[in-house]
Amino acid sequence: MxxxxxxxxxxxxxxxxxxxxxxxxxxxxxxxxxxxxxxxxxxxxxxxxxxxxxxxxxxxxxxxxxxxxxxxxxxxxxxxxxxxxxxxxxxxxxxxxxxxxxxxxxxxxxxxxxxxxxxxxxxxxxxxxxxxxxxxxxxxxLRCDIYNKENNFLLFALNTNYFFLKKNNINLFNLFKNNLIGIRISGSLSLDLAYLAANKINCYINNNVKNFNYLLAGELIIKESGGLITDFIGNYNYKNSSNILAGNSNIIKLVISNI
Structure with missing residues (x-):
């Protein structure tokens, strides 16, 4: 069918x-x-x-x-x-x-x-x-590869004000510095998610999700490639939140430990 x-x-x-x-x-x-x-x-x-x-x-x-x-x-x-x-x-x-x-x-x-x-x-x-x-x-x-520290870490993000506001009390600056992370904002959420599944990028962050219809196609492609999607504290009911974190299991642990 x-x-x-x-x-x-x-x-x-x-x-x-x-x-x-x-x-x-x-x-x-x-x-x-x-x-x-x-x-x-x-x-x-x-x-x-x-x-x-x-x-x-x-x-x-x-x-x-x-x-x-x-x-x-x-x-x-x-x-x-x-x-x-x-x-x-x-x-x-x-x-x-x-x-x-x-x-x-x-x-x-x-x-x-x-x-x-x-x-x-x-x-x-x-x-x-x-x-x-x-x-x-x-x-x-497609296979969403395991990240290791020797590889360059390329992260796609939306609404990066999250990373620069003191009130959020997060420690992502050290994560960027210690892992030589490059940040990109591409302008096409669907392609970002597809690129993650294809291992063209290592991680995807978005803390301003207002319509999950944008995520539906990329969500399945990521999961079927072996990737994971959570919210910023590692919960899988991210659709009840406005934020998502996507990547392989060890990179999600790495990012969550710095949030």
Missing amino acids: RYPMLNIAIRIIRNIGNFIIKNYEIQSINIFDSNYDSNIFIKKINKNLINIITKIFYNIYSKNIIILNKENFFIIKYKKTTWIINPLDGIMNFLKKIPHFSISIAICIKEKTEIALIYDPLKNDLFTAIRGKNAQLNGYK
């Missing part, structure tokens, strides 16, 4: 990717136009995406579906299956011509994420996961 659904999702995410890339190229031309309004441009993209996604899903499920468009997501409900699609994660990068954005799809059955996809249309990198069946990048199995 789930593999045909993955194939459908791959087709959908690539169709969305082709549309996004086409508009990325148009954006390259429009950005030099003095009359150009990025808000109007994004609204036009969003309207076209509604038409594309609606047509695809009506062809799959006939008309027995509910399609919602809210908070940058398309939510498609059919019986006990819910598709959560973020068609452009990294919208500011897209507008500023920074080539780092993605599309994500999480397919939930009875409120459990069963299939996840994150697609970088510029690099043609497709990250996928099926619950219990491991995670892959372009068909190759």
Whole structure:
């Protein structure tokens, strides 16, 4: 049941990717136009995406579906299956011509994420996961490697004010100093999580999560690659918190010991 659904999702995410890339190229031309309004441009993209996604899903499920468009997501409900699609994660990068954005799809059955996809249309990198069946990048199995001190530690973080406010009373400065940690803020949460699963980065921190729909696809891909996600004190019910910490088990222990 789930593999045909993955194939459908791959087709959908690539169709969305082709549309996004086409508009990325148009954006390259429009950005030099003095009359150009990025808000109007994004609204036009969003309207076209509604038409594309609606047509695809009506062809799959006939008309027995509910399609919602809210908070940058398309939510498609059919019986006990819910598709959560973020068609452009990294919208500011897209507008500023920074080539780092993605599309994500999480397919939930009875409120459990069963299939996840994150697609970088510029690099043609497709990250996928099926619950219990491991995670892959372009068909190759992913493994979130064990961190050791000899390796450079690259951490992706959002809302880094957390690290610099005295009132938080944390000791991450020593962690950065002693482990030669590099910090990046990329602008695309989904790609950050996918990069963690692919061992391109070692750790992900976010203390300002307001909508967990952004995490659903990356969450499954990380877990199926052997990574873990907790809150800042090591609890796994991080969805009741506004913060997450993701990485391999020993790197999570390392970070938590410094918070």
